[in-house]
Amino acid sequence: MPANDPTPAGLPTVGNTILTVVGESLVDIISDFHRPSAIQVHPGGSPLNVAVGAARLGLRTSLVTHYAEDRYGLLIEEHLQSNGVTVINGGTTPTSTALATLSADGAAVYDFSITWEINGASLPALAAVEASTHVHTGSIATVLPPGDQATLVLVEAAREHATISYDPNCRPAISPDAAAARQQAELFVAASDVVKASDEDLAWLYPERTPDETLAAWLALGPAIVALTRGASGPVILSRNGRVEMAAEPITVADTVGAGDSFMAGLISGLAQLEALGANGRQRLRTLTPDQLHALAAYANRAAAITCTRQGANPPLSAELGPLPTPSPAQER
Template identity: 30%
Template sequence: MILCTGESLIDMVPENGQYRPLSGGAVYNTTVALGRLGVPTAYFWPISRDPFGEQLLRPLVEAGVDIDLCPRTDRLTTLAFVTLTGGEARYSFYDEGSAGRMLHPDEVPALPSQITALFAGGISLVPDPCGAAVESLVARERGRLPIMLDPNIRPFFIQDEAAYRARLSRMLPMADIVKLSGDDLEWLHPGASHEEAARAVLGLGPKVVLQTGGSEGARAHWAGETVFAPSFRVQVADTIGAGDTFNAGVLTSLSRQGMLTPEGLESLAAEHLLAALTLGAQAASITVSRHGANPPWAHEMTA
């Protein structure tokens, strides 16, 4: 069972002069996508008892995600108000004292024996105490569980860049798999090419660095030759949740191939990575073909 830990929130999306509340958050989206793809999945993140918390729980339950590790709290759900300018989204976060933001390292539970891999990341790595809580979980489980990290870097959310860069410098070497977009790579290594930046991250210790490029396809940088998988051509509605769904597809493929274990990651071959990239790209293509973060169900992947 894959455990996902990181933010869930409500995106307040403008619609006809008002705001429509949509469930979201990078790690939350990946969690829902994994469940829909039929992978045994659990989620660890505080969920508010407010109405938005109830809204967040429904898609998790519908996707079969185990939410037993999610503490309930009277703190409020994080809200992200979206402003669209020329088709580009800008966000204003209402996050101070929120349910997720206030997760403390001493609230990180012991993991059940059925947890076999860990996925973490998102904006939850930025502020404290929740950033320290996620870091402590990853540090505790590294080496015992395969760990995939997607920092999903959002510069507008970062208030203390030095502290955040320091956290990533500690966490990236702890991960077995790191997913980074082109924007992420440019932020991490300004002035370097995407290939150079990805190889620099690989040099920190991960076994695989996945580089996503939207319509330009995805690459896996590892000990061998770079593996490339093209994107699937579809009519794009929007790109919300595309990278999150890609993560779920990669994890699904590696799990099904029997490679999402410490031993499996040591024996990765190019064909394993190509299959993972391809399934990730296929899943993401379905998400971008419809509005919002609405990842595919398993039966849609075979249609």
């Protein structure tokens, strides 16, 4: 059930930002090419990883999610509580699982057994998003019935009071109809202020377009910022004020599990430090300078890089990442 303290001990809070993440929790069962006899079990799911990553970076974080009171659900609950994430649990069916098979280069291929429904927590979920500075969602929670429509309702209810972020984190094994997934993605893009996707997401959703063409098309739907992660090629951030591109940090990769989620958590934390979240921060979000966007990209890029040096979805603490670099007034002109 909910953790008593919404911020992990020893972590500073980022201003008055209150983050609510809406989305699936599951257990990653990891089989590693390099160690076939060593099966690992970790709490996971993209929204859960974003919630944990944001909490570790000092944001007061809640997660509207689904898991059961089974052994995997208890593992998830312990993980969330130990990281200071407040839980709003709306499900009763068995806890979802994802078998992640790591290839020789550390990339993960997934096989899912997933349920997504949050009807058991409709009222507390609505109260949480309406009291939030920022709401994040994405992944399976935005495409899998019956909970996908409840997720969209929560996002729409939050928009008057909060900024919104979205990461499609496409899973063709869960939602193999690319046309339907594309339609859902565009609904959430249009409802969002910040959107992040991977190059693999865009290649599957829009095989006939370049990633830059899709970023521009998504920006035209309404978000202030769209970001693209490209693995070893590094991220891109696009706004109406400019485009930032940078290389990935040189690291030794343990695996890539949770890297994109750490990038997303870094984006949210960085924007909180820039006071660019919430209804009062929306105008600032839309007027961030190229130098601020560069600092934001570097901060999120570093969060993802740290995660890649460790096994499993293990995002960095704020002490490891440090604060967002702040451009000088001369740089901002």
